[in-house]
Amino acid sequence: MWMHATCYLEFNTPVATPFLFMLRPRSGWQQWVSREQYVLTPSVPVVEFTDTFGNLCQRLVAPAGRFSVHTSVDIETAEASDTAAGAHFVEVQQLPDDTLPFLLPSRFCEADRFSEMAASIVTGWAPGYDQCTAIVDYIRQTKRYAPGTGQEINSACEVNERHQAVCRDMAHLGIACCRALSIPARMVVGYFEHLQPMDLHAWFEAYVGGRWYTFDPTQGDHQGGRVAIAYGRDAADVAIYTQFGDPVELLRMDVAVERMDEPSY
Template sequence: MWLKASCMFEFHASVPTPFILMLRPRSGEQQWISREDYVLSPSVPAVEFTDSFGNLCQRLVAPVGRFSLRTLVHVETADYSDIAPGAPFIAVPQLPDETLPFLLPSRYCDSDHFTEMAASIAMGYAPGYDQCAAIVDYIRRTIEYTPGHGQETISASEVNGQGHGVCRDMAHLGIACCRALCIPARMVVGYLEGLYPMDLHAWFEAYVGDRWYTFDPTQTDLQGGRVAIAFGRDATDVAIYTQFGVPIELLSMEVQVEQVPKPNY
């Protein structure tokens, strides 16, 4: 399918404010970026770099007063994420080097606290994809999805204890449990067609059967086009924007995703 996805942020800065933005999705195996608009108002110099996870990042200094950024992409993407029941567990010595950082505990994915729980959830399931699916089922049964109510980022342990969370929190819990089973898992932030209420979305991917597969505890299935913007160990690595210094006021934010006909260009 073809999607048009856009977001708009408007800020007010009391002093010149350094930013790192992460709003440019890359073309990859399951998505092709055919058109992109990126507008800063007022226009300021920006420098782009690629972080250690391959994400496209932009550095700039927002001026005093109102500052907005608008992005729009046309993307060809799958209308249903791949699934692979039975895809096998890959032993750590056989894992590609680039997956190894996603085995370790991180700030919000304290996987070292989930060794026993993850083993209990996965008991009786074939090692690999089926264990990841069992973890997702556990999260859906035990954690209430409460979109719009998670301003503070918390750890997987805290999510598991409080029993409710936003998409980011549920992804953290899934990642922590997978890593506790020595399955590489990473966080993804991006767009999801049909999400309600519409917002940027977070899910996770696990490395089984020699590739990354999508898992999303907030959705009953994997139908709907996804556009991945950024990948990382947890929410720390995939912040859509990071500002430094005096806190800046976010005046408004708008996200839109819609299916469109194949472009003629």
Template sequence: MWLHASCFLEFNIPVPTPFLLMLRPRSGWQQWVAREQYVLSPSVPVVEFTDLFGNLCQRLVSPTGHFTVHSSVDIETADAYDTAPGAQFVEVQQLPDDTLPFLHPSRYCESDRFTEMARSLVSGRAAGYDQCAAIVDYIRNTVRYTPGAGQQIISATELNELGSGVCRDMAHLGIACCRALSIPARMVVGYLETLEPMDLHAWFEAYIGHRWYTFDPTQVGLQGGRIAIAFGRDAADVAIYTQFGNPVELLNMHVNVERMAGAPC
């Protein structure tokens, strides 16, 4: 399917402020960027680089006063996301090198604290995809999804204690449990066509059967088209914007995702 997605950010900047932005999706095997627009107002010099996880990042210094960032993209993405019950666990010694960083505990995914819990959740399940599915079922059935309520990032351990959180927090718990079973898992931030209320969304991917598979604890199925913007170990790696120095005021943020009738002309 073809999707048009956009993100608008509006700031009040008290002093010139360094920013790191992460708003440009890249083409990959499940999505192809056909057209994009990236407008900063007022216009400032930007340096783009690729981070350790292959994400496209932009460095800039915003001027004092009113500052806006508007990005949009026309992209072809998968009509449906694969599921693979029975897909096998990949032994650590057989994993590709680039999956290894997604085995370790990270700031918000304390996988070393979930070994016993993860084993109990997947008892009786075949190693691999079926274990990940059991973890997602547990999160969906025991954690209350509260979209729009998560201003402060919480870790997998904190979410497990609180019992409610946003998509980002639920992904943290899924990632931590997968890693506790030696299954590489990474966070994804992007757009989801059917999301209500509309916002940016987070889910996770697990490496099983020698490829990455999508999992989303906020949904019963994988409905709607998705656009991946950034991948990382947890939320610390995939912030769409990071500002340095004194805090700035985010006046407005607007996200929109629409299905297109066909390829852009």
């Protein structure tokens, strides 16, 4: 399927302010970028680099006053996320090197504090994909998805003590539990066509059966097109923008996602 996604950010910057943005999805085996646009108003010099997780990052200094970023992308992606019930657990010594950072505790995913809890959740489930499914089911049963309520980032431990959470924080809990079972897990931020209210979305992927699979505690099934923008250990690695120095005001943020016909260009 083809999707068209846009993101508009507008800031009020009292003084010239350094920014780091992460707003460009990259092509991969699950998605293919056909056309994109990236407009800065006013126009300023930008340096782009690839971080340690392969994300496309844009570095710039916004001038004092109003500053906006408008991105759009036409992208081909799957109509539903792949599933693989029964996919096997990959022993740590057999994991690819690039999955190993996603086994370790991180700032918002304290995997070392979830060993007993994760083991109890997956009792009776086959090691691998089915254990990840059990973890997602547990999160859905114990946490109410409450979009728009989480201004501060919560760690997995903090989420575990609450009854409701946003997508980002629910992903933190799922990641921590997977890592506690020696299953690599990473956070993903991107677009999801069925999200209501529309916004950027967060979910997680776990490495089982020799590849990464999508898991989303906020959604009841795997239907719907997804566009991944950034991957990381937790929310600290996948912020769509990071501002340095004196605080700035985010005046406006608009996200839109819709299906489109296959482009003829």
